[in-house]
Amino acid sequence: MAKGADIELVAVTKRYGAVTAVDGIALRIPAGTYCCLLGPSGCGKTSTLRMIAGHETVTEGDILLGAENITDLPPARRGTAMMFQSYALFPHLSCTDNVAFSLKMRGVPKAERRARAAEMLARVEMTAYADRLPAQLSGGQQQRVALARALITDPSVLLLDEPLSALDPFLRVRMREELKALQTRLGISFVHVTHSQDEAMALADLVVVMNHGRIEQAAPPREVFNHPASAFVARFIGGHNVIALAGGLPIPAPPGGARHVAVRADRMMLARPGAAELPLSGTVRSVEYLGATVAVGLAVEGLEPLSAVLPEAAFFADPVHPGEAVSLGWKPEDMHAIA
Template identity: 60%
Template sequence: MSKAAAIDIASVTKVYGSTTAVHAISLKIPAGSYCCLLGPSGCGKSTTLRMIAGHESISDGDVRLGNQVVTDLPPARRGTSMMFQSYALFPHLDVTDNVAFSLKMKGVAREERRRRALEMLQLVHMEPYASRRPAQLSGGQQQRVALARALITDPQALLLDEPLSALDPFLKVKMRAELKRLQASLGITFVHVTHSQEEAMALADVIVVMNAGRIEQAAAPRDVFERPATAFVARFMGDHNVISGRLAGSDERGVSIAPAGGGLFSAIGAPQDADAPIDIAVRTDRVRIGPASAPGLGFTGVVENVEYRGSSVKLTVAGAGVDDFTAIVSDTDFFAAPVKVGDAAPLAWNREDAIVLGRLAS
């Protein structure tokens, strides 16, 4: 295989008419890493992937693959290969000829290209299906064929546009493991677009969270999960409550904020601008039912919803100027002192489980 290449996106912008889809983003993806571009629909992640691939022109900025600026190169000369969401297999060709198609376009002799195609099919465990047509394959099998076809060009980076979206939940989990295995064994750079937080957490070395054409955070999965950079990341990843308010006080341990509807909350960190609203995040799985150990580390609210999840119970509580506050408590703790909808429930957490969030410059 080709040597893996780092990808350097330098102040890349994409404009469609009067709409800016991607706002001057900069990102370095290390060689040989598995990078997931994560975000809601319309955030610019697929546009970014297509600009790396050369399937979308760049309005401003540059893309570098390894030591080469590829901004103006056609897709076939970039050293990348793209696997599309639809798989785009040719229905009239068998699996082997589908995989070998790009080699045929390059003029590689039939015997050689079929030999290399069978090697690729072996890599993705599809050699027993080499003579079948795409219509005779399941969705997961079609995806493996599309992967083999993308890899046969010996790319330095493989680009995947929501490759698991068409699969059922069980198969998604299975194919996640397969993608991780392939990336580790081949050692090439993978850039994978997804809107699934679970998928990104399971696969990535680097998660890039995008929103409205901008990068909100680019970090290792654990950092994104435990220390979200912004309120958007905290909300999108779904593992933190976000509380907004005005600065009520600060010391060497952190800040206190006051939401508009009352209440007072403490968090570790310093605000970017003491005169602006401040966002803090509280881990949902670190919240417990019970009185706070210190002021600012809990509140009493009204239970609005209770969801039993087997090993845990999800509570939604409102109060102290906070709406839709989520607590994920263990089933043991919950049933030791259960609460129901309409009850007043005290919630509490430790100081280290509440952090000050940053804000993107507008």
């Protein structure tokens, strides 16, 4: 399979009995893309990944890799490789033998497969640990071995099922950087399932937000963050206030008949009552000091809870406290209309 292969899902559906896990999705992932499938538990992202891998059958629709329809091919013939959440390393095998295992199953001679395994371990900077067993490795080291094992088959696409979820926060950030650097160096597509918004934003060229088996939005991370396609995306991505345009609120309605607007929390303006001409009146619910910024939770009658994120210096120039009254609003250009 050629390295420069697009992945395309054409009206793909997955049903488990009466339950529809993936509902007729259409998606194209260009060759060499880092794609993150993002969404809450049960949204269909893992079922989608497993269908691409061939570990789940497709109920309806087609999966294409380049010009080839791989919908009904077994996993070993697809040109894809999958790295599982648990890493699934063989506990009784050394790192070298774990990495070489798939080549052994294909009948590759011992000297050749061990040489290729050594090359893969060097690529993920694990040469010094080649003779160790998985139990003698840290979580991050086990992940690198699992990556090397997946890459030894020279796939066109690497599929990753929540690969960072078992790591501590510090190591998660470090391994996130390593995954992106590795993908850039290899030049192949990575399709990565995660429920972490931060992880998707940091890694992805293409973020695919899923909900109830459907794709709510598929776009570059900056577009998803600044122009969420729906109220669900705005809420799930975080950092936004979703405001229903109910009657009686002193908020200018955007053109097009939108039912909601989204306003980034860091674009909210906050002032003492009467100190500025801001349209809404509210009460401070909470104050959270986050270092460089301060998050202020706000209650406004008739709206769901709102938040404002202020620079540390701006907040402490005139700090507010829970229970105090405030005025709030935003610039018209910071309001994004959504369905």
